Amino acid sequence: MQLVVGKIGRAHGIRGDVSVEVRTDEPELRLGPGAVVMTDPASVGPLTVESGRVHSGRLLLRFAGVKDRNAAEALRGTLLISEVDPEERPDDPEEYYDHQLIGLDVVLQDGTLVGELTEVVHLPYQDLLTVEKADGTEVLVPFVTQIVPIIDLENQRAVITPPAGLIDPESAEVAGSRDADGQDGASEDAVSQDASEESE
Structure with a gap:
């Protein structure tokens, strides 16, 4: 099953970082370093998360191959999608997908x-x-x-x-x-x- 886990916002800085609107309760799992995500539009991805950090309350990600501000800005508005097993449950029994x-x-x-x-x-x-x-x-x-x-x-x-x-x-x-x-x-x-x- 495919789930939207984030949406790329504006570029941040000059080295390819982008802000991400998080749409998952498990960003460290779905959007952590090494995670591979599908995209909408599909032509943009798949994207591999190279690094991530929180800055002023926002999640900033850098994707492999995205090296400058222009490349980062071209990703703006892209939805990030993870493949999830339909039977998978969050670790916390009080949480749900x-x-x-x-x-x-x-x-x-x-x-x-x-x-x-x-x-x-x-x-x-x-x-x-x-x-x-x-x-x-x-x-x-x-x-x-x-x-x-x-x-x-x-x-x-x-x-x-x-x-x-x-x-x-x-x-x-x-x-x-x-x-x-x-x-x-x-x-x-x-x-x-x-x-x-x-x-x-």
Whole structure:
């Protein structure tokens, strides 16, 4: 199975380094020195990672054969793709590869179907799950334990406990009305704060 693990950004310096937008939880494995990655467009690769380092919070990579800024800048926008065994699992039992999550049924604790998990969005502060509801609309669910307590791969489902308004916008309006009266606001703020601080 092929998985996108990164996207090449701007050239850095004059010796062929490029910044990379990481799209994997295991960059040291997928994008470490010696790793060979496929590319999209395919004509660019395969590329072999020669060296890597973190600079100002960004991953910088140098690929074999890319020796100057012009060659590095020509790679800008290229997707980096790794071959992964579909049965492979991360070392941490609480972590999952994107392909294991995409397609899961998303349900509430009482079994009510919310929709289908269609995408995992990787952000610097946390991951988000894109859920397509039955009416075709999409909702982003923070991938944190408080909101997604159960990932059941055997039964192909993700159980969520969403705060008021996350799935049903009408609930958000009701909650907002209560906040205006000075009630219930503290608990909702706490949920929001926890979601922003915890990363899977």
